[in-house]
Amino acid sequence: MGTMLDLTPRTVVSDRLATLPVVIIGAGPVGLAAAANLVERGIDFTILEAGSRIADSVQLGGHTRFFSPWKHLIDPASRRLLEASGWALSAAEGRAPSGQELVDDYLSPLADLPEIGSRIRFSQRVIAVTREGMDRTRTAGRAQTPFLLRVQHADGQVAEVTARAVIDASGTYTTPNPLASSGLVPLGFDQVADHVLHALPDVLGADRARFAGTHTVVVGAGHSAANTLIALGKLARDEPGTRVSWVIRNPSAIRVSSSPDDELPDRAKLGTRTEQLVASGVVSVVDSFEISRVEPTGSGIRLVGTRRGEPATVEADLVVNATGFRPDLDMLREVRLELDEIVEAPKRLAPLIDPNLHSCGTVEPHGFRELTHPEQGFFIVGMKSYGRAPTFLLTTGYEQVRSVTAWIDGDVTAASQVALVLPATGVCSTGDSAGASCCS
Template sequence: MVMTLNGELPVAIVGAGPVGLGAAAHLVSRGLTPIVFERGETVGSTLLEWGHVRVFSPWRYNIDAAARSVLEQSGWRGPDDAALPTGSEIVRDYLAPLAALPQIAPHLKLGATVTAITRRGHDKISNEGRQESAFVVRYQDADGEHRILARAVIDASGTWSRPNPIGVDGLPVPGEREAGGRIAYGIPDVIGPRRNDYAGKRVLVIGGGHSAINVALALMELQDEAPGTEIFWALRRNSVAKLLGGGLNDQLPERGALGLAAKRAIENGSMNMLAPFSVERIDMTGDGLTIEAMLAGKPFSLSVDRIVVATGFRPDLSFLSEIRVALDPAVEAPPTLAPLIDPNLHSCGTVPPHGIDELAHPEAGFTIVGSKSYGRAPTFLMATGYEQVRSVVAEIAGDHRAAREVRLVLPETGVCSAAPASSNGEKASAGCCGGPAPKQVDACCVADADAKAEGRAGCGCGDRSAGIKANALDKSMEPAE
């Protein structure tokens, strides 16, 4: 059992990424004691797995306000707010100094994997005295299995450990597991330590998000050094227009530039585009892989050496089986939050600021924050997670008014809500999603152009509230908290 000096139990945090450590900073700022569990051997271990990738959002959006305050009190000098850090730089210049603070370091457990959370003396079905009972957090480390008691639990464990499989039906395709040694998920460093796996090889990249673009462009850089490298980029849908539409209108310029670079590569034939594409099975043939698929509705076969799967992630709910968690059946996010982020309903990915009211579960004192709170939805921004933990910690501290304030301002993005540029270079009316439409089409955005091409009136997103800022950043391009 872990107790604070005043006899109160600590608040348990699962995950020592940016959002998890942000929660710890908010707790210590309010005089509460955190206990942070991190399955990796260092804080930000997930970020180090994609440490070579430069994020789209500048430093000013990547540092939590409470964390900045406690760091500056220790004499820490932050990086340039306008600079774009890599995953490794976020760990080195921000998370490591934050974790080393005397208010946090003694309460950090590294190499500790949380295996279960429950209520003391209660299984999931037990009601009597439930809300007054402490939480029990079981974890495994090098010394065996342990448990601690906590007054509240904040799950900031992210989604990175559970990448989506290749199958369009959400399941691994036949042969995928057997070929696992030749398949990478996420964003492998193809021009760094993994270079020999990809140089001079035929590589298939599967995915339609910014992670996939990042991998494809890195492979193009490798292609310049190793001309025998062939790149196939497979999309589940028939067009990347919506993804690439933000361009230079994106207020996160690195993201806009990424889209433009991918567009040029497609146009000049540096990448072989396959769309719409769905894998049916994978067979191992010697040192390579034979992929049986459907391309534009017809059977298609492709031989490659390696596959990179960048199709998103999903939450790990296995250790929450004895906690009363309410999740949307499709998105796997809290029911109040799910309609705000459901990609079936929000093609733009715009999300209004939200906090404890949208994150609450039937288990009082338990919350899921960070990218895991978005379930299977594909977009997330670190600043959103910082606002979440500010609100959640305020609620735990009993400051219910602060918990329900809105203190978040996100950058607009051309991918979703930035107004397209008019012919004279000025921005047109705000609120249209999907990025600028092709110049030759009389439409406000790609989605509007597609709708009109099909004989419909338009996409309708020009009526969306311009007051809601966009939050469209591929989850795999931000830390799993």
């Protein structure tokens, strides 16, 4: 008689998920805040950072000053860890720092803490997220299956890591909206790519020689555009031959707050200073311009499109693309997401951040519930969670990750008790939000 198979269900001796770390994608302000919260809860984690340094995107625009003061830029859990190590903020809490100051005085000391720094892996770009052995169509046992992240190293080598949960805090800075009003890369872009710069170039510093004596067109209508226009306006006064144009697709040029009631005065100053540059003629405005294609002019670039229904062109030596940002969703094709069809934010979060209804200061408190997707244990947080909406503030991201990490820890009570006090604002964006952006 043959051996009979034992089909009795066996008790799982160990939960493999519990042995795996949480993986945080991105070592920016919100990713590091997530790490600090996990440290406080005693949960193991790994941070995968695409750049070679912490807060790489913040440092790329490090010359730009935030309009929020220090008191709104430091995560509470991170502060507790830092102060326990003897750290103290040397600047005044009410002062708004530059991006580089945020890194030097806060984020670098935070990342240097052994309990965080030992878990950061630099130059490791996440190119895909899935479940181990499962594409997005397989359901049975999905929630109990580890996440699998495919990672590309700086040398081009590809590896895979597993995780119990994934917090995507990779941001949107490296995926700007294209120049064309259609949302697509404009026809002819490859021929003029050298003449188009990313948002927030260092006009008065490292990039000064490139802009001096040239005609620069800034495309976009938000805070990134305003910062660049202000810097170019100063350069135009100092360097003969420097010309500045502002191309927007809206009928009105002013899209940033200049309200005296704004509780962030540095934010209001952006609008006021931009208005003054336009009124004085230092900045020429081309409104209602819809870009469809671009072409070379020999030494420069020509924007081709329509203005108020008629064919139109604008020529320049350089173009700064300040049209806002969008999330990189290609890496998440095998993850079950529930995204709003308009702004590409989590479905339950989208109504709370709709730029047609909300400014930076009117977003309601939200946490793990609003950030939950059908893929249990996967969360998009920080700037990327806002999709294409421009109203993000760092303090919002900090509350997001406090709630999310509490949920991962099984502390549903703490995860559900979300609270957020945001400074009142003028208008960050209303109506057509393309090109608008909030810089915390």
